[in-house]
Amino acid sequence: MLTVAFDRQIDPVIELLELQLGRLQCPQQDSLVQLAVAISEIPALAWLQAQQSFPKIHWHSRDGNHEVSAVGSVDQWWLTESQAKRGNWQRLCLGEVTAEWRYYGGHGFNPDDPSVTAQGGNRLHLPQWEYRRIGEQSCLIFNLLLQPSCYQQQLSQAKQDLQQLRAVAPLPPQQLNIANQQHTPNFHDWQQRVLELTSDEQQARTSKVVLCRETRLDTEQLANPWSLLDSWQAQQHGCYRFGIQVDEQQAFFGCSPERLFLRKQDKLYTEALAGTCARGQDQQQDHILAGQLLMDRKNIYENQLVADDIEQQLTLLASQIDIEPEPHLVPLAQVSHLCRIISARLRPDISEQALLQALHPTAAVGGLPRQAAQAYLAQHEAVNRGWYAGVFGMIGEQRSEFCVTIRSMVQQGQQLQLYTGAGIVAGSEPTTEWHELNSKLKSAMSVVQPA
Ligand SMILES: C=C(O[C@@H]1C=C(C(=O)O)C=C[C@H]1O)C(=O)O
Numbered sequence: 001m002l003t004v005a006f007d008r009q010i011d012p013v014i015e016l017l018e019l020q021l022g023r024l025q026c027p028q029q030d031s032l033v034q035l036a037v038a039i040s041e042i043p044a045l046a047w048l049q050a051q052q053s054f055p056k057i058h059w060h061s062r063d064g065n066h067e068v069s070a071v072g073s074v075d076q077w078w079l080t081e082s083q084a085k086r087g088n089w090q091r092l093c094l095g096e097v098t099a100e101w102r103y104y105g106g107h108g109f110n111p112d113d114p115s116v117t118a119q120g121g122n123r124l125h126l127p128q129w130e131y132r133r134i135g136e137q138s139c140l141i142f143n144l145l146l147q148p149s150c151y152q153q154q155l156s157q158a159k160q161d162l163q164q165l166r167a168v169a170p171l172p173p174q175q176l177n178i179a180n181q182q183h184t185p186n187f188h189d190w191q192q193r194v195l196e197l198t199s200d201e202q203q204a205r206t207s208k209v210v211l212c213r214e215t216r217l218d219t220e221q222l223a224n225p226w227s228l229l230d231s232w233q234a235q236q237h238g239c240y241r242f243g244i245q246v247d248e249q250q251a252f253f254g255c256s257p258e259r260l261f262l263r264k265q266d267k268l269y270t271e272a273l274a275g276t277c278a279r280g281q282d283q284q285q286d287h288i289l290a291g292q293l294l295m296d297r298k299n300i301y302e303n304q305l306v307a308d309d310i311e312q313q314l315t316l317l318a319s320q321i322d323i324e325p326e327p328h329l330v331p332l333a334q335v336s337h338l339c340r341i342i343s344a345r346l347r348p349d350i351s352e353q354a355l356l357q358a359l360h361p362t363a364a365v366g367g368l369p370r371q372a373a374q375a376y377l378a379q380h381e382a383v384n385r386g387w388y389a390g391v392f393g394m395i396g397e398q399r400s401e402f403c404v405t406i407r408s409m410v411q412q413g414q415q416l417q418l419y420t421g422a423g424i425v426a427g428s429e430p431t432t433e434w435h436e437l438n439s440k441l442k443s444a445m446s447v448v449q450p451a
């Protein structure tokens with residue numbers, strides 16, 4: 001099979017796709033037609049930025065093996081809808097490459113938050129264009145949903161759409177001036193909430209509630225989300241990278257360390273990621289802080305509650321659950337976390353929707369007991385979380401994976417909203433938890449305002 005060089009030269013790729021389309025004959029039934037060309041690896045974010053239509057979606061798995069930039073949406077899968085109808089179309093693969101179908105996207109903390117629906121979320125998109133890299137193999141895919149009754153019209157539209165492909169262009173450099181910065185809640189209100197949550201009375205109702213803070217930045221320039229994400233990923237190793245842009249003004253993106261789940265057939269991989277300390281200024285201090293975190297009762301308890309919650313949620317769905325007995329350390333650029341790997345063997349016929357419903361929101365971003373913690377947040381939290389602490393990822397034929405959308409920001413024109421949260425449990429102190437928010441915020445701030 002031929003791999004086509006693809007960078008600034010795209011005519012050969014368009015010609016190949018046109019040839020493939022030329023082979024199409026009117027199908028007898030609704031069909032998903034896939035044109036695909038094996039191409040050389042390209043800078044996925046720079047390619048995405050250069051394309052003309054929306055939504056634009058980016059997804060990069062934590063292990064670095066799956067990278068995707070996707071443009072347009074030929075089908076949308078609302079996450080409340082049943083999975084059964086997917087794949088009911090006839091599949092026609094006209095290229096030499098056959099790639100599994102995949103839908104990309106996610107939902108907000110509240111899976112039917114209308115503000116997230118307006119920002120392209122609460123559903124997954126089957127993209128029109130997809131650049132997909134798995135390991136060292138890259139391909140460009142063009143998806144087309146065809147109904148026999150509108151065949152001619154759809155075919156000529158597809159021919160036009162093929163001309164929309166753009167070559168890779170350099171990402172615009174970012175230099176943002178921040179005119180204004182504001183935290184909600186402020187420290188005073190945060191302190192009140194933490195004291196209330198750690199009181200005996202409230203502890204009897206909720207042993208853990210994850211509170212969040214929104215940091216609003218007004219910028220003097222319009223930020224480019226893909227340029228920001230590109231510099232963000234360069235310093236966050238071992239993180240997911242995700243983003244969705246619905247027009248020139250609105251985007252949501254981030255670099256998250258946290259997996260909601262990876263599913264391969266009946267194997268499920270998830271984790272309890274909770275408990276945090278800042279990275280040290282030098283190696284020695286870093287070593288001391290890490291050692292303290294691994295022994296710290298409050299942080300171990302914070303992590304334990306998440307592991308217990310996930311185990312309980314999985315009991316009905318899994319025939320076997322394995323949980324790492326002791327948390328291990330996950331060092332990131334600005335903070336370290338405690339993590340326990342959880343794996344499970346799923347019972348037959350468990351859908352991705354069932355997994356999303358069971359696992360989200362884990363006690364790493366919601367609280368425990370889940371309902372009581374969510375009710376507390378709905379009543380008392382000062383900001384609408386929107387996309388923050390929701391899920392983002394993909395569902396494919398063979399594999400599906402979602403991260404938890406922490407370490408993320410929303411762009412609304414010249415305003416950026418950065419979100420950070422911290423788990424409040426017995427033993428939490430307002431000042432320490434506020435400092436934890438500040439440490440977590442450094443991840444996003446380092447790209448908005450590089451040192
Ligand atoms: C809620 C966030 O992070 C979560 C809370 C943590 C904690 O409180 O220790 C650690 C990791 C995440 O599970 C966030 O980064 O916004």
Ligand SMILES: [Mg+2]
Nearest residue numbers: 275276422423
């Ligand atoms: Mg914490």
